[in-house]
Amino acid sequence: MKNILFAASECVPFIKTGGLADVVGALPQYLNKDEFDVRVIIPYYTCIPSKYRNEFKYVTHFYMDYGMRTEKIHVGIMEYEYNGIKFYFVDNEYYFNGDTPYSSDLKWDIERFTFFSKAVLAMMPVIDFRPDIIHCHDWQAALIPVFLHSTFATNPFYSSTKTIMTIHNLKFQGVWDVKTFKYNTALPDYMFTPDKLEFHENANMLKGGLVYADYITTVSETYAEEIKYPFYGEKLDGLLRARSASLRGIVNGIDYNVFNPSDDKQIFAEYSSKNFKKNKAVNKEKLQAELGLPVDKDKYMIAIISRLTDQKGLDLVNYAIEQICDEFTQFVVIGTGDPRYENMFKHYQWKYPDRVSANILYSDALAHKLYAAADAMLMPSLFEPCGLTQLISLRYGTVPIVRETGGLKDTVQPYNEFDATGTGFSFANYNADEMLGVINYSKKVYYEHRSEWDKMVKRGMETDFSWNSSARQYEGMYDWMINW
Numbered sequence: 001m002k003n004i005l006f007a008a009s010e011c012v013p014f015i016k017t018g019g020l021a022d023v024v025g026a027l028p029q030y031l032n033k034d035e036f037d038v039r040v041i042i043p044y045y046t047c048i049p050s051k052y053r054n055e056f057k058y059v060t061h062f063y064m065d066y067g068m069r070t071e072k073i074h075v076g077i078m079e080y081e082y083n084g085i086k087f088y089f090v091d092n093e094y095y096f097n098g099d100t101p102y103s104s105d106l107k108w109d110i111e112r113f114t115f116f117s118k119a120v121l122a123m124m125p126v127i128d129f130r131p132d133i134i135h136c137h138d139w140q141a142a143l144i145p146v147f148l149h150s151t152f153a154t155n156p157f158y159s160s161t162k163t164i165m166t167i168h169n170l171k172f173q174g175v176w177d178v179k180t181f182k183y184n185t186a187l188p189d190y191m192f193t194p195d196k197l198e199f200h201e202n203a204n205m206l207k208g209g210l211v212y213a214d215y216i217t218t219v220s221e222t223y224a225e226e227i228k229y230p231f232y233g234e235k236l237d238g239l240l241r242a243r244s245a246s247l248r249g250i251v252n253g254i255d256y257n258v259f260n261p262s263d264d265k266q267i268f269a270e271y272s273s274k275n276f277k278k279n280k281a282v283n284k285e286k287l288q289a290e291l292g293l294p295v296d297k298d299k300y301m302i303a304i305i306s307r308l309t310d311q312k313g314l315d316l317v318n319y320a321i322e323q324i325c326d327e328f329t330q331f332v333v334i335g336t337g338d339p340r341y342e343n344m345f346k347h348y349q350w351k352y353p354d355r356v357s358a359n360i361l362y363s364d365a366l367a368h369k370l371y372a373a374a375d376a377m378l379m380p381s382l383f384e385p386c387g388l389t390q391l392i393s394l395r396y397g398t399v400p401i402v403r404e405t406g407g408l409k410d411t412v413q414p415y416n417e418f419d420a421t422g423t424g425f426s427f428a429n430y431n432a433d434e435m436l437g438v439i440n441y442s443k444k445v446y447y448e449h450r451s452e453w454d455k456m457v458k459r460g461m462e463t464d465f466s467w468n469s470s471a472r473q474y475e476g477m478y479d480w481m482i483n484w
Contacts, residue, residue, distance in 0.1 A: 002132050002479075003133075006027075022255070026253070027470070039088065040085060044092075052080065060127075068182070074094075076091025114205070120141070121151075124157065125155075132160065132162065133162050133482065134164075135166065143205055145214075146185075146212050151187075165217075167218040173204050175205075196208065196212075219251065219385045221250075221410055250473045251386060253469070254395065255467065261276075261371075269282040302331050302377075304331075304335065310382065311384075316380045317344075317435075320439075330356075331356045336360055336361060371398055376400070377399070379408055382405070385407060390424070399423075400423070401424060404427065412426055
């Protein structure tokens with residue numbers, strides 16, 4: 001049996017702020033349980049819902065040196081089995097209390113997740129789980145490979161343990177001043193040099209993980225290439241070029257048990273690739289009524305389900321929204337984020353109440369209804385490591401309109417009217433007129449070539465972006481690494 005430990009700051013169903021949690025929660029379920037013993041470790045946040053927390057079992061606790069502090073710090077271990085996977089939770093109420101998994105104070109978060117990274121390694125001998133591979137996700141777990149090469153380097157328990165660092169979004173790195181890092185880590189001075197943790201005179205957690213991990217992955221093949229160049233590289237492109245032989249992209253999947261329009265109790269009418277025409281229209285009309293839009297199945301409904309931030313291309317939408325929202329179109333938005341974009345959508349809802357519905361909130365139930373109701377999903381991202389929204393859209397027969405970047409480029413095949421192929425629409429340059437042109441082209445296909453549109457919907461629904469194919473790639477990588 002090969003032992004794999006996932007270490008991350010969030011994981012469904014316990015705590016989620018983004019796609020990272022979906023990956024950490026879903027991927028272990030799809031790995032071959034006869035071959036891999038996969039366990040997951042996250043912090044024991046007080047904001048994990050009590051229906052789970054009340055079921056957690058206390059295992060033990062101990063006290064650990066932490067950085068240059070004189071007193072030792074409490075590390076509790078909680079355990080819970082869910083869907084056949086064993087989850088561990090690092091308990092320290094001082095670090096992990098609060099209403100959200102992250103705070104607004106980056107320095108505090110860096111201290112908390114530095115503690116988490118060290119506690120993970122201190123815990124494994126206590127519970128006697130010897131990982132062949134520790135799979136670390138994003139900057140919050142990035143000091144695990146660093147500690148393995150320093151504090152724990154002579155510990156025989158980890159003599160054959162290898163590490164993988166997965167980048168879900170390179171923009172977030174955990175950067176603070178060197179003095180604070182030295183206090184929190186007690187790492188030797190030689191590790192704070194430009195070829196290791198030092199980063200423009202500060203220290204960088206993610207950079208440390210990328211330097212010391214045995215292998216690096218990210219969440220799509222195109223993003224793995226993009227981040228080697230300055231525009232996408234977030235000042236780490238040089239390091240990623242240097243490590244390109246140890247870097248690959250594996251596209252995320254989605255959980256087809258959770259996202260399944262033929263068995264989704266959250267939508268108005270269930271459907272499959274065989275009968276979507278009738279029931280997508282039912283979903284559209286019922287959602288129009290719920291949102292107070294004119295009920296008309298012939299309106300072209302474009303959706304955005306997203307964090308409302310610059311990364312998501314909303315400045316392009318701001319430029320073109322008057323032209324997008326013509327009399328044939330309804331524009332439905334679900335999301336929260338930058339007040340500038342929240343207010344932009346609210347303004348256009350006020351200006352065009354029969355065309356725009358701005359839902360400035362995140363509701364899983366409403367999102368499912370919109371996936372089932374909308375004709376198209378707009379994702380004009382500046383960069384997109386993988387993106388899950390387009391994968392869910394394809395599953396629900398909602399045609400993605402995307403910019404060709406990262407995972408969007410890898411998963412949405414552009415429509416070609418001449419050879420009747422493709423699963424969506426795409427544009428190459430980060431340009432609002434180009435985006436508007438492709439939106440208008442999608443409307444033309446929808447209204448004037450409806451049978452071709454329906455074939456495209458069917459192709460999208462029948463494409464497999466479940467975790468199955470990605471999980472096989474991860475299994476192959478784990479096998480290869482354990483045996484090298």
